Amino acid sequence: MDAVVVRDIAKSFGAVRAVVGVSFSVREGELFGFIGPDGAGKTTLFRMLVTLLLPDAGEAFVDGLHVVNDYRRLRPRLGYMPGRFSLYPDLSVEENLKFFASVFGTTVEENYDLVKGIYAPLEPFKDRAAGKLSGGMKQKLALSCALIHRPRVLFLDEPTTGVDAVSRQEFWEMLGRLKASGITIVVSTPYMDEARLCDRVALMQGGRLLSVDTPDRIEATYDRPLFAARGSDRYRLLKALRAYPHAFSVYAFGDSIHYTDARETADPDELRQYLRARGFEDAEVEPIRAGIEDVFMALMQAQEEAHDGHH
């Protein structure tokens, strides 16, 4: 049985269509990621799945229970960590954990083994007010509180947004260990690099799913020649590449520029010579493998074009 089954779920707020007919399923014990920019509809989708928001259409089951009809039986089996830090800032670390354990009718002792790896670094600060913790520690506490009742499925809405790089890495290591203990984890993130850490990812944009697959297979769908170009004047380089007759798409990616050719095959030397001719003496061009972000950009572009063609 799949841990999460979603069929054609949709939600609008007035004229804004936040989620537009989304279907997918998450296998038991899977670490499933939603990747998409802000406003893609990730939070709305999560809120429907954790029984906080009623869908306009479609249906969803979590751990075999209907999110609308069986919400009461479902809630004890869910763990939810909202994107915003949402614990009591005026209660201490320990009081927060105890409170959430008690409202779920359990105790910290009973499930300590599950949160131990996450909570242990917080133990020395257990009397500190939760509001006075650092970002990374707050996030550990929030995860502990979401886990303390031993949920079957854990929903984490952008857990690493606004957290430093080291804490982010630690956090994903914790998720890996949790997954090993058999909990199904559904996580959303705006960071493409985190997609590789998931078993499967869903690319989301404008309330729609663009693609759902393993990170490897998603990357493999990229069927056009892709080059990374580097040069001293990035802005001029970008403009020059866009002006190249065979350019399909050109984006700035970190410290390099990702260039996709519109043809089946392309020769990097040809592009190098084109740039030299334009006065970019030091420009380097090398073929690269597409990452999730490249696929995402291409899918977004395709969706926008399909959309424009519609109008």
Added chain:
Amino acid sequence: MRTILFLLQKEFLQIFRNRAMLPIIFVMPLIQLLVLSFAATFEVKNTTVSLIDEDGSTTSRRLVEHFEASGYFTVVHRTFSTAEADAAMQRGDVRMILHIPPDFERDLRLTGTAPVQLILDAQDGAAAGVVQAYAARILTAYSRDVRVDFVVPPPDPVAQPVIDVVFSHWYNPDLNYQFYMVPGILVLLVTMIGTFLSSMNVVREKEIGTIEQLNVTPIRKRDFIIGKLVPFWILALVELSAGLVVAKVVFHVPMLGNLWLVYGLTGVYLVGMLGLGLWISTITETQQQAMFISWFIMVVFILMSGLFTPIESMPGWAQKLTLLNPIAYFIEIMRRVLLKGAGFWDVQAQFWALVTFAVILVTLAVRQYHKVSA
């Protein structure tokens, strides 16, 4: 049931940890009770007077003495010019001009009547009315005196019937304003603590986002509401106790009624007011909005509660509106029970009104609060 206990424990932890709120909850109301009860009185003392005594006779001087001896008037300005007296009033130095015309004594002697002119600064109409009533009382008493002096033998009671009205003020024989005000202000404090704190509480959970976390827990709606109401219910009753102690010790307010009845009725009243606070909490998104709406409702309720202005003096439509004002009922109850020693049966009508408010407001709040949003 255990869930409610955990919720209560958490609420009290938060209340007692809030260093800024604690003094507001426990000290401010008592200060208000002390300040307001001393300050809020209908008496108008030490009205400053400009005197124009054009008669200058023994009789006119005795009239002035009557005014000054009453304790309500102080002559601060004497003149023979009406223009100067007017100027003194214009400057705000005096609030009243007492003009005794020439031949005041002679006219009284000959005809038994003589005019006296009183000019009042009536910017504050209510105060001017009170001052006028004092002055009228003094003049009446004085004219009775001079009749005794001048008309001997006394006038024939058949020709000049004298109706002597003797007042007797029951339940507050000394007309002590504090006895009247303190129970009302006590109501105010209990109401403000209950409504404001409860209205800001659920909204706060919305602001810090914890409401989302609570909503995904299996906490029952009923338990949640009880967990939110009971702490402030208890706090408000503690507040009432502190207020009653101050009323007794500082103001010596008589407490003729049964104190258990006071607590019982306050308990019922508070359920309604906390329900109101909770309802405000459910319809607002920020503490600021909640505070503003509570404040708006409170001001209307308080000003129309009969605390400062008697309900009987309001226009008919306003009197009808006070039927919808829980504070008005509760002030009535407090005054009756404390000052008159009323028992449950005497305040039964008000009690049922409070029960109705409680049921309606809590129902509204419960219906408005949703764990799931549409």
